[in-house]
Amino acid sequence: MTWAVFAQNIVNGISLGSLYALVAIGYTMVYGILRLINFAHSDVFMLGAYMLFYIDFMFRLPWWLTFVLAAVLTGVLGITIERVAYRxxxxxxxxxxxxxxxxxxxxxxxxxxVVFGGRPKPFPVPQFFSQSYMVGSVYMANISWVVPVFSGLLMLGLTMLVYRTKVGLAMRAISHDMDTSSLMSVNVDGIIAITFGVGSALAAAGGIMWALKYPQINPLMGTVPGIKAFIAAVLGGIGSIPGAMIGGMLLGMLEIMLVALMPTLSGFRDAFAYLVLIVILLARPTGLLGREFREKV
Amino acid sequence: MKEPKELSVRGLTMRFGGLTAVRDFELELARGELVGLIGPNGAGKTTVFNVVTGVYRPTAGSVSAAGVDITGWRPDRVCRQGIARTFQNIRLMKSLSVLDNVIVGHRLRLKSSLPAAILRTPGYVKEEQSMARECLELLDALGLVRYANAPAGGLPYGEQRRVEVARALATRPRVLLLDEPAAGMNPSESMALCQFIQRVRSDFDLTVLLIEHDMSVVMGICERITVLDHGETIASGEPADIQANQRVIEAYLGVGFKNVAAH
Amino acid sequence: MLGVYNPARARLKLLLTFGGLAVLAAAIWWGNANLSSYNLRILNLAGINAILAVSMNLIFGFTGLFSLGHAGFMAVGAYTCALLTLPVATKDSIFLLAPLAWPFSVITLPPIAAVVCAGATAGLMAYLTGFPVLRLRGDYLGIATLGFAEIIRVVANNIPSITNGALGLKGIPSFASNLWWTWGCVGITVFVISRLVNSVYGRSLLAVREDEVAAEIMGVNRTYHKTVAYVIGSFFAGVGGALMGSLVTTIDPKTFGFTLTFNILIIVVAGGLGSITGSVLTSVIYTVLLEALRPIEASWRIGPLRVPEIPGLRMVVFSLVLLVIILFYQRGLFGGREFSWDRVLDWIDRRRSRKQGVRA
Structure with a gap:
C-alpha cells in the first residue's frame, strides 16, 4: 500500500469512526441513565435524514438552517418517544x-x-460537500473533513454539557442513582427528556452526515450504522461517553483498515465488527472504559 | 496421626487494587467448635468468608478443609467439600418456594443424569421423591415446614434467615459459616437465634464460624473469638479475654474510651 | 411443587392428558385433510414459532440468560436440514457459484434424520460459542450472542460452496407443511423442556436465574447449568429453523437477521417469561394476528371514495398493537403462569362449591 492510499484510508477511517461515535453517544447516554438498549435509536438516525430531506423539499431554506431544524425536530421526536413508550x-x-x-x-x-416508500430517495447534497481536490497525493472531498470536524465539535459541545453544566451534573447523578437523585430534588423526568432530546439530535446529525456521504436514503438505512454504533458503544463500555467516542473511532478505523489491508475479506466486514466486539468483551467483560462492577456478596 | 482441622486458614491476604481488605489472617477450627469472628464494619470479616467459600481468590495464603487444600477453588466445589454459608444480606431465590430453595442446596448429591431427569426414569423419580422427603424433614426439624410451598421472598425477615440456614444445611456441610445471622433482630429474637444455632450445631454435628455484631450473641455462644480491625487480626482468644482486651475496646470505641470509662 | 398426593386425581389428570392429546391429534388429522393450504401454512408457522419461543424461554425465561442468538442457531439448523434433504440432482442445479462441498454433495437423508442433525449442529455450535461468552452477564451477553448470530449470517453469505452464498437454497423438500411435523415437534419440545424445568436440574436453572452467586455457593455449577440451558435451547432453535426452511422452501442469509430473534423475543416476553403455556399460546396468537391484519392493507371502497391499497400498513398497525400490549400487560399475557390440570380442576371445584353454597 502506498503512503497516499494509506493516508486516504486513515481519512476514511476517521470519517466513518466519528459518525459511529456520534450515534454511539446516544446509545450510551440512554443506557447510562435508564439501563435501556434503545433499539429505536437507529430509526431516529434514519428519521433525521428524512427530516432534512422533507424540510429541504418543502421550504428550500438555507442549508444550515434546514440542518438545525431537522436536528431540533428529531430531538423533539426522541423526547416524544421517551414520553410515550419508555416513561x-x-x-x-x-x-x-x-x-x-x-x-x-x-x-x-x-x-x-408506508409514508416514505421503500424506494431509496436521492439525498440533496449541497455542492460544497461534494467538491473535491487533491491534497498532496490524497484525494479529498470536502465531506471527508467536514464530517470528522463537525462531529468533533458536536462531541466537544456534548462533553461540555455533560461535564461543565448543571444539567450535565444532574445527568451524571441520575446515571449513578436515580432514586437518590430524585430525593436530592433533581428533576428526573426533565433530565431524562433532555437526554433523549440531545441523543436524538446527535443521531439526526449523524444520519444527515451519513446521507451526505452515501446520498441515498431509505427507511431501513439506520439498521446497519445503528447496530455498528451500538457495538461501538458496548466496545467502549456502555454508559461511558468517552468510551462511546473511543469505541466509535476504533471500530470505524478497524473496519476501513480490514477492507484496505485484506480486500479478499471485505465480504466479512460486517462480521468483523462483531468479532472485535466479542474479543474485547472476553478480555474486558464491561468494555474498554466500562465501570467494572464487583458484586457485593 | 492427628485429625486434620475442619477448616484451616493460613496467612490469608486479600487485596483489591490498592486496598488490603485482609492481611495475614490465620484461623483454625477443630471439629465441633463454635468460633466467632468480630470486628467493626469494614474490618474484612465478610471478605474472609468470601475467600473461604471461593467467591474471591486470595492474593496470598491458603485455605484447607478437612485436610484438603481448597485455595482458589470454584464456590460450588468448595461447597461439595463440605463448607456452606449464609449471607449478610439474605440471598434466597426469592420467587422460588422455600422447599425449592432447600432442594437447590440438596441438589449437589443428585446422582441421576440430565437425560434420566428429562425422561423421568424410575431411578430419577425415586431419587427426586426421597430428596423432597429429606428436604421436608429438614424443614420440619427447623420448624419451617409450614412455609414449604410459599415463595421464599414473601416470608418475614427472621424466617428468611432460618430458610437460608436450612438451605445451607441441605448441602450437608461439615462447616457452617454464618454471616451476621442476628442482624435486624430484637433481643428476644437474638436469644432464640442463639438457641437455634447451638441446637443446629449439635443436631447436625457441625463446626460453626459466626460473624456477628450483636455482642450478647457472640459472647453467649462462641467458645473462641477472633477480632479483626482494618484487615488485621488484633486479638484472638476466649470471650472473657476478648472482653478485657484493650486493643479490642479501642477498635470498637476508639482510643480514649479508657479515660471515659475511668470517670 | 409438591402437594398432597391424591391417587384419584392423579388418575383423572392422566386421563385428561390422554384425552387432550387425542383431541389434539384428531384436530391435526382433520386440519391436514380439510384446511386450505393458506390456513395450514399459518398453523405450521405458528407451530414453528412455538418451538422457537419455548426454546428461547428456556434460555432467557427460566435460566435468565439474555441471549439474542436465536436467529443464528435457526440459520445453522435450516442450512443443515436443507443440505441434507435436498435431492442431489436439485443441489447440482442450484449451486452455480461454486460446487457444493463433500459430503453434502452426495448424501440425502430422510427428514427425521435431517431435523435431528439440524438440531445437533445448532446445539454443537451453541456449545462451542457458549463456552467463551456465557461468562458475560446481562446485556453484554445479549450483544455478544447477537454478534455470534450475525457472524453466522455473514459467514453463510461468504462460503458459497456450502451455503450457495447470497443466492441461498431453493426447492427445499416441504415436509414441514404437514401439521404432524410441526405440531409433533412442538409436542416434543414442550415435553422435553417442561420436564427439564420441572426437574431438580430445572430448579438449579431457576436458582441460577434468581441469584447466580448464591446458587454457586450452594453447590450449583453455574457454567454447567447455563451451558445445558443454552445448548438444549439452541438445539430446538435449530429444529425450528430446519422446519422453517422446509416450510418456506427457500432460504438465504437475509432470512436470519436479528429481527427474527426480536420477533421470538417479543413472543416470549408477551407470553410471560417462564411460562411455556404462555409461549405456545402467544405464538399462535401472534402468527394468526399478523395474518388477520392483512385485509387492512387492501383497497377500500367507502361509497364513491376509493382508498387505495396500502402495502405495509398491517405491520404499522401490528407494531402499535404490540406496543399497547407491552404497555398494558407488563408481566406478559400469561404472567409466568402455567396451564395444569390441577389449576383447571381446582377452578371447577371452586365453581361447583360456590354454586352449592348459593343453593344451600
Missing part, C-alpha cells in the same frame, strides 16, 4: 422497556415504509 415502563421489569424499544423500532420502520 410508563420505568418501574416495570427492564425487559419491558427493551421490548417497547423494539416495538417502537418496528413501528418507525414500517411507518417509514
Amino acid at each position: 410508563p415502563l420505568r418501574q416495570a421489569p427492564r425487559i419491558s422497556s427493551l421490548i417497547s424499544a423494539i416495538g417502537i423500532s418496528f413501528f418507525i420502520q414500517n411507518l417509514g415504509l
Whole structure:
C-alpha cells in the first residue's frame, strides 16, 4: 500500500469512526441513565435524514438552517418517544422497556415504509460537500473533513454539557442513582427528556452526515450504522461517553483498515465488527472504559 | 496421626487494587467448635468468608478443609467439600418456594443424569421423591415446614434467615459459616437465634464460624473469638479475654474510651 | 411443587392428558385433510414459532440468560436440514457459484434424520460459542450472542460452496407443511423442556436465574447449568429453523437477521417469561394476528371514495398493537403462569362449591 492510499484510508477511517461515535453517544447516554438498549435509536438516525430531506423539499431554506431544524425536530421526536413508550415502563421489569424499544423500532420502520416508500430517495447534497481536490497525493472531498470536524465539535459541545453544566451534573447523578437523585430534588423526568432530546439530535446529525456521504436514503438505512454504533458503544463500555467516542473511532478505523489491508475479506466486514466486539468483551467483560462492577456478596 | 482441622486458614491476604481488605489472617477450627469472628464494619470479616467459600481468590495464603487444600477453588466445589454459608444480606431465590430453595442446596448429591431427569426414569423419580422427603424433614426439624410451598421472598425477615440456614444445611456441610445471622433482630429474637444455632450445631454435628455484631450473641455462644480491625487480626482468644482486651475496646470505641470509662 | 398426593386425581389428570392429546391429534388429522393450504401454512408457522419461543424461554425465561442468538442457531439448523434433504440432482442445479462441498454433495437423508442433525449442529455450535461468552452477564451477553448470530449470517453469505452464498437454497423438500411435523415437534419440545424445568436440574436453572452467586455457593455449577440451558435451547432453535426452511422452501442469509430473534423475543416476553403455556399460546396468537391484519392493507371502497391499497400498513398497525400490549400487560399475557390440570380442576371445584353454597 502506498503512503497516499494509506493516508486516504486513515481519512476514511476517521470519517466513518466519528459518525459511529456520534450515534454511539446516544446509545450510551440512554443506557447510562435508564439501563435501556434503545433499539429505536437507529430509526431516529434514519428519521433525521428524512427530516432534512422533507424540510429541504418543502421550504428550500438555507442549508444550515434546514440542518438545525431537522436536528431540533428529531430531538423533539426522541423526547416524544421517551414520553410515550419508555416513561410508563420505568418501574416495570427492564425487559419491558427493551421490548417497547423494539416495538417502537418496528413501528418507525414500517411507518417509514408506508409514508416514505421503500424506494431509496436521492439525498440533496449541497455542492460544497461534494467538491473535491487533491491534497498532496490524497484525494479529498470536502465531506471527508467536514464530517470528522463537525462531529468533533458536536462531541466537544456534548462533553461540555455533560461535564461543565448543571444539567450535565444532574445527568451524571441520575446515571449513578436515580432514586437518590430524585430525593436530592433533581428533576428526573426533565433530565431524562433532555437526554433523549440531545441523543436524538446527535443521531439526526449523524444520519444527515451519513446521507451526505452515501446520498441515498431509505427507511431501513439506520439498521446497519445503528447496530455498528451500538457495538461501538458496548466496545467502549456502555454508559461511558468517552468510551462511546473511543469505541466509535476504533471500530470505524478497524473496519476501513480490514477492507484496505485484506480486500479478499471485505465480504466479512460486517462480521468483523462483531468479532472485535466479542474479543474485547472476553478480555474486558464491561468494555474498554466500562465501570467494572464487583458484586457485593 | 492427628485429625486434620475442619477448616484451616493460613496467612490469608486479600487485596483489591490498592486496598488490603485482609492481611495475614490465620484461623483454625477443630471439629465441633463454635468460633466467632468480630470486628467493626469494614474490618474484612465478610471478605474472609468470601475467600473461604471461593467467591474471591486470595492474593496470598491458603485455605484447607478437612485436610484438603481448597485455595482458589470454584464456590460450588468448595461447597461439595463440605463448607456452606449464609449471607449478610439474605440471598434466597426469592420467587422460588422455600422447599425449592432447600432442594437447590440438596441438589449437589443428585446422582441421576440430565437425560434420566428429562425422561423421568424410575431411578430419577425415586431419587427426586426421597430428596423432597429429606428436604421436608429438614424443614420440619427447623420448624419451617409450614412455609414449604410459599415463595421464599414473601416470608418475614427472621424466617428468611432460618430458610437460608436450612438451605445451607441441605448441602450437608461439615462447616457452617454464618454471616451476621442476628442482624435486624430484637433481643428476644437474638436469644432464640442463639438457641437455634447451638441446637443446629449439635443436631447436625457441625463446626460453626459466626460473624456477628450483636455482642450478647457472640459472647453467649462462641467458645473462641477472633477480632479483626482494618484487615488485621488484633486479638484472638476466649470471650472473657476478648472482653478485657484493650486493643479490642479501642477498635470498637476508639482510643480514649479508657479515660471515659475511668470517670 | 409438591402437594398432597391424591391417587384419584392423579388418575383423572392422566386421563385428561390422554384425552387432550387425542383431541389434539384428531384436530391435526382433520386440519391436514380439510384446511386450505393458506390456513395450514399459518398453523405450521405458528407451530414453528412455538418451538422457537419455548426454546428461547428456556434460555432467557427460566435460566435468565439474555441471549439474542436465536436467529443464528435457526440459520445453522435450516442450512443443515436443507443440505441434507435436498435431492442431489436439485443441489447440482442450484449451486452455480461454486460446487457444493463433500459430503453434502452426495448424501440425502430422510427428514427425521435431517431435523435431528439440524438440531445437533445448532446445539454443537451453541456449545462451542457458549463456552467463551456465557461468562458475560446481562446485556453484554445479549450483544455478544447477537454478534455470534450475525457472524453466522455473514459467514453463510461468504462460503458459497456450502451455503450457495447470497443466492441461498431453493426447492427445499416441504415436509414441514404437514401439521404432524410441526405440531409433533412442538409436542416434543414442550415435553422435553417442561420436564427439564420441572426437574431438580430445572430448579438449579431457576436458582441460577434468581441469584447466580448464591446458587454457586450452594453447590450449583453455574457454567454447567447455563451451558445445558443454552445448548438444549439452541438445539430446538435449530429444529425450528430446519422446519422453517422446509416450510418456506427457500432460504438465504437475509432470512436470519436479528429481527427474527426480536420477533421470538417479543413472543416470549408477551407470553410471560417462564411460562411455556404462555409461549405456545402467544405464538399462535401472534402468527394468526399478523395474518388477520392483512385485509387492512387492501383497497377500500367507502361509497364513491376509493382508498387505495396500502402495502405495509398491517405491520404499522401490528407494531402499535404490540406496543399497547407491552404497555398494558407488563408481566406478559400469561404472567409466568402455567396451564395444569390441577389449576383447571381446582377452578371447577371452586365453581361447583360456590354454586352449592348459593343453593344451600
